[in-house]
Amino acid sequence: MKNVRLIQALALAGICFAGAAQAAEPTQAYVQEPTPPGFKVMISELEGPIYTLADGKPVYQWPRKELRNGGTGDVRTSMSACDNTKTTVNEGFMSPYPAGLELPELDTRPTCVEAWPPVIAPADAKPIGKWTLINRRDKTKQWAYEGFVLYTSNMDREPGIPLGGTHVGGRGGDGPVQRIPITPPADIPGQFIVERYDSGHQLALVGGVIVYTSDKDGANKSNCYDACEKMWKPVLAPEVGVVARQDWTIVERKPGVKQWAFRKKPLYTYSEDPGPGAQEGLDVQGWNVVFTQRAPAPPKSFTTQETPGGIVLADAKGHAIYVYNCGDDALDQLACDHPDTPQEYRYSVCGGGDPIRCAKNFPYVVAGKDEKAVNKTWTVMDIDPATGHRPHAGTQSLHVWAYRDRPVYTFAEDIPGTVKAGAWGEFYGARNGYRPFWLREEFQGR
Amino acid sequence: MAKHLGSILGVAALMSGIAPFVSTAIAADAALSTGPIQNRSIGYVMTTEYKAIWDTPDGKKECPGGLNEGPREQFKILFPEKPGVKYPIVDTQLEREGDIWWPKKDDRIPYQYAVGNTSIGLNLDDKVGPNDFTSPDGEKGIDNQLQRAWGCVPNYRSSSYNLGAFNNWRKYPYNIVVIELTDVDSLENDDDVTLTTYRGIDRVMTDATGQQYLTAGTQRLDMRWGKVFISKFHGKIVNGVLTTDGADYVMPSAGNGRSIADIRYYKTRWRLALTPDHAEGMMGGYMDVDDWKIATNTQRSTHHQAYGAASTASIYRAMRKMADYKPDPDGGENHAISMALKVKLTQVFIKHPDKTVTEGTPAAKAPAKAAAISAETKVAESHQ
Numbered sequence: 001m002k003n004v005r006l007i008q009a010l011a012l013a014g015i016c017f018a019g020a021a022q023a024a025e026p027t028q029a030y031v032q033e034p035t036p037p038g039f040k041v042m043i044s045e046l047e048g049p050i051y052t053l054a055d056g057k058p059v060y061q062w063p064r065k066e067l068r069n070g071g072t073g074d075v076r077t078s079m080s081a082c083d084n085t086k087t088t089v090n091e092g093f094m095s096p097y098p099a100g101l102e103l104p105e106l107d108t109r110p111t112c113v114e115a116w117p118p119v120i121a122p123a124d125a126k127p128i129g130k131w132t133l134i135n136r137r138d139k140t141k142q143w144a145y146e147g148f149v150l151y152t153s154n155m156d157r158e159p160g161i162p163l164g165g166t167h168v169g170g171r172g173g174d175g176p177v178q179r180i181p182i183t184p185p186a187d188i189p190g191q192f193i194v195e196r197y198d199s200g201h202q203l204a205l206v207g208g209v210i211v212y213t214s215d216k217d218g219a220n221k222s223n224c225y226d227a228c229e230k231m232w233k234p235v236l237a238p239e240v241g242v243v244a245r246q247d248w249t250i251v252e253r254k255p256g257v258k259q260w261a262f263r264k265k266p267l268y269t270y271s272e273d274p275g276p277g278a279q280e281g282l283d284v285q286g287w288n289v290v291f292t293q294r295a296p297a298p299p300k301s302f303t304t305q306e307t308p309g310g311i312v313l314a315d316a317k318g319h320a321i322y323v324y325n326c327g328d329d330a331l332d333q334l335a336c337d338h339p340d341t342p343q344e345y346r347y348s349v350c351g352g353g354d355p356i357r358c359a360k361n362f363p364y365v366v367a368g369k370d371e372k373a374v375n376k377t378w379t380v381m382d383i384d385p386a387t388g389h390r391p392h393a394g395t396q397s398l399h400v401w402a403y404r405d406r407p408v409y410t411f412a413e414d415i416p417g418t419v420k421a422g423a424w425g426e427f428y429g430a431r432n433g434y435r436p437f438w439l440r441e442e443f444q445g446r
Numbered sequence: 447m448a449k450h451l452g453s454i455l456g457v458a459a460l461m462s463g464i465a466p467f468v469s470t471a472i473a474a475d476a477a478l479s480t481g482p483i484q485n486r487s488i489g490y491v492m493t494t495e496y497k498a499i500w501d502t503p504d505g506k507k508e509c510p511g512g513l514n515e516g517p518r519e520q521f522k523i524l525f526p527e528k529p530g531v532k533y534p535i536v537d538t539q540l541e542r543e544g545d546i547w548w549p550k551k552d553d554r555i556p557y558q559y560a561v562g563n564t565s566i567g568l569n570l571d572d573k574v575g576p577n578d579f580t581s582p583d584g585e586k587g588i589d590n591q592l593q594r595a596w597g598c599v600p601n602y603r604s605s606s607y608n609l610g611a612f613n614n615w616r617k618y619p620y621n622i623v624v625i626e627l628t629d630v631d632s633l634e635n636d637d638d639v640t641l642t643t644y645r646g647i648d649r650v651m652t653d654a655t656g657q658q659y660l661t662a663g664t665q666r667l668d669m670r671w672g673k674v675f676i677s678k679f680h681g682k683i684v685n686g687v688l689t690t691d692g693a694d695y696v697m698p699s700a701g702n703g704r705s706i707a708d709i710r711y712y713k714t715r716w717r718l719a720l721t722p723d724h725a726e727g728m729m730g731g732y733m734d735v736d737d738w739k740i741a742t743n744t745q746r747s748t749h750h751q752a753y754g755a756a757s758t759a760s761i762y763r764a765m766r767k768m769a770d771y772k773p774d775p776d777g778g779e780n781h782a783i784s785m786a787l788k789v790k791l792t793q794v795f796i797k798h799p800d801k802t803v804t805e806g807t808p809a810a811k812a813p814a815k816a817a818a819i820s821a822e823t824k825v826a827e828s829h830q
Contacts, residue, residue: 068749089532090535090539094749095518095749095752096516096517096518096521096748096749096752097521097538097539097542098521098527100532100533101532101533101534101535101538101539102532102533102534102535103535104534104535104536172704174747174749274619274647274648274649274666275619275649278619280647280670283670306671307671307706308620308645308671308672308674308675308698308706308708309620309671309700309706310671329535329539344535344536344540345540347540347544348536348540348541348543348544348547349543349544349547350547351544351548352544352545352547352548352550353536353540353541353544357548361548419706420707420740421740421744422704422705422706422707422744423701423704423705423707423744423745424547424705424740424743424744425543425547426543426747426748427747427748427749428701428704428705428744428745428747429705429744432543435704441704442671443618443619443620443671443700443706
């Protein structure tokens with residue numbers, strides 16, 4: 001019985017990571033746009049298709065966002081707000097704290113341009129399609145996409161791996177003004193959207209209703225009629241105007257009734273789902289949610305845990321895994337969530353300012369002696385627990401699991417099945433704090 | 447009390463030949479099997495929940511020392527603006543944020559506790575003790591030490607902005623509390639009923655404005671993720687008021703920040719005035735203070751707390767000081783505080799899960815290997 005339950009748990013979790021089941025997982029299809037020389041599209045295992053420079057460096061935008069007490073970032077079609085000034089005090093964007101407080105580790109703090117070098121266009125560059133040119137103060141021209149000027153990140157080290165910013169695990173309205181890798185549009189019909197979750201790029205209808213496929217259907221053939229059809233509503237395609245797309249086909253259920261199929265699997269919604277974002281159909285055996293691209297597989301020693309809010313990734317002992325987020329409150333909104341950035345923010349919320357207490361409350365997830373990087377997203381790194389930074393020669397270090405080049409953590413007060421530190425930290429953890437690594441988040445967003 | 451009162455009365459009436467009793471009994475039976483009461487059960491969904499704090503308009507009686515300062519005011523007191531002085535963020539903002547999550551033992555600013563012996567709530571221990579309160583209408587023995595800790599915090603007083611701004615807590619899909627009364631023979635008087643708590647799956651039904659709750663909605667019960675929220679309470683109904691014995695209860699608690707920090711209430715009791723359409727009254731218990739801290743901090747930012755001048759670090763310290771239940775295993779400090787929630791509920795029809803669907807849903811107590819999860823493990827089953 002126990003084994004049966006475990007199998008069902010795996011099945012009903014509806015989770016599958018890239019590389020876990022088969023060698024070549026399909027990736028998100030994208031619209032090929034006119035692109036200037038010097039740019040190309042690469043497939044990031046986490047972000048999907050992204051624009052990069054010719055050498056593979058991901059390019060980012062920094063769209064302006066209004067925070068609690070004002071906003072920062074770039075305004076569409078305007079000159080870059082990121083310059084060579086070294087910011088020394090906070091801006092007081094995040095109520096209730098005032099502006100003018102001195103930032104930490106000023107001796108090593110980069111300027112905005114040092115952290116986010118602008119993508120400078122050659123003198124003879126010409127705009128094309130969504131790509132335009134915007135003057136900088138020094139009269140050079142900076143490339144822009146959809147009106148927002150472009151940057152690279154000083155955190156990126158490998159071609160096609162954007163470590164400077166991400167679309168995954170959104171931090172909401174009170175998160176920092178983020179730099180995000182720019183992506184070509186997903187090549188999907190207008191009825192659909194792709195939501196980027198920790199588990200992958202998931203397909204939904206516009207408005208957020210989750211779509212499913214059935215194991216009982218054949219290739220481009222629905223076997224769901226009568227009673228099944230009452231519970232599982234076929235996602236119908238328009239009568240006219242359907243554009244041929246990679247991965248998408250039309251199944252004719254009966255004369256004149258056309259149903260969308262993705263990768264040859266007919267698509268449905270579930271009548272019992274209580275609203276957008278709900279995916280209770282996953283608990284019906286034989287039905288699956290749809291990913292246009294699955295997330296990179298986590299370490300083999302990791303586990304999953306069911307909680308009252310869904311399924312989280314957990315360590316080998318069943319303790320929920322947390323990712324730490326941090327952006328500072330300065331005008332340039334630099335990151336503070338990486339081992340090469342100031343650790344004082346993290347120490348405040350994980351240990352009241354005490355690194356030792358912090359390591360006890362939110363322990364690193366130590367990798368086994370023989371464990372190595374699983375992919376470009378889940379890696380192992382050495383950390384000096386006394387500083388939170390990478391170790392210097394001769395200092396003590398831990399060999400820990402990292403996600404996007406940042407250590408992951410567990411929470412000492414959790415037991416298997418709890419996620420007590422979800423939203424732990426300033427502004428629900430969006431500004432300076434922790435978020436759980438959700439594999440199936442059941443209630444939020446509804 | 448007889449479980450089939452209507453039937454027994456009917457039989458008795460027939461045997462004694464008293465016709466009026468027959469018609470009354472049949473009518474009672476009919477009422478118990480139609481309308482909101484189905485199969486001797488009735489369901490309600492919680493729509494409103496406020497902590498039970500008693501206050502006066504000007505606060506002078508219960509807060510003679512004034513009201514407590516909030517995070518914004520505390521910051522100004524601790525770090526006053528002075529010409530030429532530049533404070534490091536580590537020693538100021540981050541110190542304050544750190545104190546919220548890991549409160550220090552002592553406050554740097556004096557705390558105002560509510561005084562007097564008037565409050566509202568429930569008698570949780572069936573005793574009248576020296577620290578108990580008396581309600582404005584004379585009920586003695588009320589256990590509500592939260593009154594002392596919260597009575598002088600603007601956030602929790604009747605005039606609070608936050609009370610009005612965040613009165614939709616129970617609308618969040620994660621937070622839907624459903625109670626089911628079973629073994630009900632009468633909503634007026636019944637000395638043996640059972641109250642069971644669940645989490646509901648469906649949104650609470652409202653009118654087109656979204657503000658007025660409607661009766662007779664449907665709530666499916668969450669037996670997939672919400673088993674931790676199921677508790678049973680034995681109770682009785684006297685003159686239309688349900689009271690229950692105490693039992694431990696975990697209340698779902700999610701909020702703005704996508705947190706799921708549930709709160710444990712120990713020795714929880716209910717007292718609800720029942721009608722076929724609504725239930726209203728109190729849920730009292732000993733609230734786990736650390737659960738409250740996590741839930742509050744993860745669901746309300748310091749910014750939001752500042753609207754109600756609620757410094758959660760200071761409040762936490764006060765709650766620990768006033769805590770009156772769940773001592774440390776070594777007999778030290780208490781970790782839970784007596785309190786009550788003022789609650790309103792609206793009648794719903796409860797749909798229990800179809801066993802054919804719920805069978806096979808995983809409890810998954812054992813961790814499953816994450817990397818091993820794949821479509822290959824899917825168990826094929828007919829979906830006809």
